[in-house]
Amino acid sequence: MLSLRAVNQFYGQNHILWDVDLDLPPGTCTGVLGRPGMGKTTLVNCIMGHLPVNSGSMTWQEDGAPPKNLLLQPMETRARMGIGYVPQGRHIFSQLTIEENLLIALLAGQDDRHRAIPPMVYELFPHLYSLRHQRSGELSVEQQQQLALARALVLQPKLLILDEPTEGMSPWLEEEMGNLIHRLNHDFGLTILLLEQRLSVIRRVAHYFLLLHRGRNVAQGNVAQLDDPMVNMWLTVS
């Protein structure tokens, strides 16, 4: 579905991503791990087109369709092509109602396929349906995270990118979020790229992992290979 090869990115003179390779096969869930500041969000910003890539390639391919050079697609087109994004910190419009937040997200679709909020959104989040006329700023952390997810789903993405979805959540809510991510991946067939500090979540829902350290992928593979020595070397903060 998405392949990155030798992606490099700079903030001014600072070289942030170094030759990053990543493959996201359709229907898989991949966790991106790393200590704070190691380049996870920068990588996603490059995929979404929020930041320019200095060198390397990004190829998007859907079943039976010819591959597309993602780097040639403007930011708005990437969302329409099927890449959904839930940013860290959610960034919902707190003065607007739940429904207004969802309708604004729908505007980005700009075509006949995206005229109404798809039924699966309120099926997944029945609470949001009953509260749909409530201002988003009045929602709990969990409900706000659900809204951020729902907003990314209104354009019915094929790839969903989640940046720290369990941030600020209790262990119980973390488990609920894990269930939801698993459902989106397993039952709805979404390909998922999950940036997550909590190893328990990655181990539970991801098939593959990519470990970033100072902007380089120092390890990647099947999530079963993510053992304690690797965790101690690259993830434990001393």
Ligand SMILES: Nc1ncnc2c1ncn2[C@@H]1O[C@H](COP(=O)(O)OP(=O)(O)OP(=O)(O)O)[C@@H](O)[C@H]1O
């Ligand atoms: N706007 C910016 N201008 C300059 N440098 C930046 C900018 N944003 C991030 N950086 C630097 O890029 C590096 C990678 O940051 P990034 O936010 O991608 O890391 P991260 O792994 O997502 O961290 P976190 O887990 O804290 O979100 C860091 O050294 C950071 O200081």
